Amino acid sequence: MHGGGGVTARPAAPTLEAVAREANVSRATVSRVVNGSPKVRPDVVTAVNAAIAKLNYVPNRAARSLASRTTQAIALVVPEDTTRFFGDPYFAAIVQGITRRLDESEYLLNLLISTNDPARKTMRYLRSGVVDGALVVSHHEGDDSLWEAVGAVPMVFGGRPSRETDSEIYVDVDNVEGGMTGTEHLIAINRQRIGTITGPLDMPAGIDRLEGFRQAMERAGRPSDAVETADFTVAGAVAATRRLLTQVPDLDGLFVASDLMATGALSVLRERGRRVPEDVAVVGFDDSPAATSSAIPLTTVHQPSADMGFAMADLLLRVLAGDTTVPRRNIMPTRLVRRASA
Incomplete structure (x- = not known):
């Protein structure tokens, strides 16, 4: 200790090696735990984290980045x-x-x-x-x-x-299978004139859900021509639903490639005086919060x-x-x- 108003030296910060000694593991194992590797056994992760907490070890992100050429x-x-x-x-x-x-x-x-x-x-x-x-x-x-x-x-x-x-x-x-599932439900509840609002056709999800719709309709011997394309937005779905109802006035089933777009479709059906599900049954895709917060809770294809x-x-x-x-x-x-x- 220094006399006469001297400054007490600050203890050195704990090192990776100190954590390894405390946890009785190798330095490499501590490094893997710190970096979130899934290859370390849960009991070892627990021991290393306990040592980190006991020693109050703080990983030096900048130094580790320079040493390993990683940025975290x-x-x-x-x-x-x-x-x-x-x-x-x-x-x-x-x-x-x-x-x-x-x-x-x-x-x-x-x-x-x-x-x-x-x-x-x-x-x-x-x-x-x-x-x-x-x-x-x-x-x-x-x-x-x-x-x-x-x-x-x-x-x-x-x-x-x-x-x-x-x-x-x-x-x-499997978006093709999901598109088939939604469409097959409309067929199963005996809807006669079924259409779809697709997602963007420059995206695999939009293409595949449309393909699922077409496969389900063709298997049932139904025409698959009642199709309008949108962009996964409410505004796009509103415009597409209006076009579809003009094209297919007797529409009584609608598969929509996302729940958010389905809420847009519901608003158009309401403005046209079409009751859901009595006049037009609607199936969405996603099982997102939009499905349960819409005016009419949506039947939908759940994806996790x-x-x-x-x-x-x-x-x-x-x-x-x-x-x-x-x-x-x-x-x-x-x-x-x-x-x-x-």
Whole structure:
């Protein structure tokens, strides 16, 4: 101790090695736990976390980044405008699942929203080394600069990529099967003139749900020509429903490729004096909060959006931890949820 008003030396900050000694494990094991690797046994994770808490160890993110050339950051890339991102409950569910998984790790999430990619910015960002990997949702066929960034960092896609090769890892549902499920329900409840409002046909989800509608109608020997295309927004669905009712005045069944769009369809049916489900039965897709908060609770095809987000993040963390056994194609189940609209 120094006399005469001297300053007491501050104790040295605990090190990774000190945590390893306290937990009786290797330095590499502590590093894996700190970095969120799924390869460490739960009992070892518990012991390491207890040592971290006891020693009040704080990982030095900047030093670790310099040493390992990692950033501990992941980008969520959404090639959409902000109105759609913040207005569609699907995205909220996906982000909820992603953050639930990342909360168990040291990784932070960076959100990149861009329309029609003036985001060559996005490509440059992904290639600049400021993130370790990327999660991509709601991509379109025309997102060319996104595809130029493939290979710059590890990526996991939410939804089947529009340019599917042998290398992309993705999480999706069987949208063809889901489209068939929704349409077959309308056939089963004896609707005679069934139409559909599709999602964008430059997106695999829009294409596949339309294909499911057509397959179900053709199997039943029904015409599959009552089709109008929209863009997964309420406004787009309102315009498409008005066009469809002009084209098919005797419409009595409607499969809509998202719940949010189905709420737009319900508003048009109401303004036209068509009762739901008595005059027109309506089936949506997603089983999002829009399905239960609409004026008439929606019968819908459930997809586990939050679980899909969790799985996307988990797969990317496995890739970043060096796991070479990550499956490329990860398909989750859909099911029909019956409510008042059909």
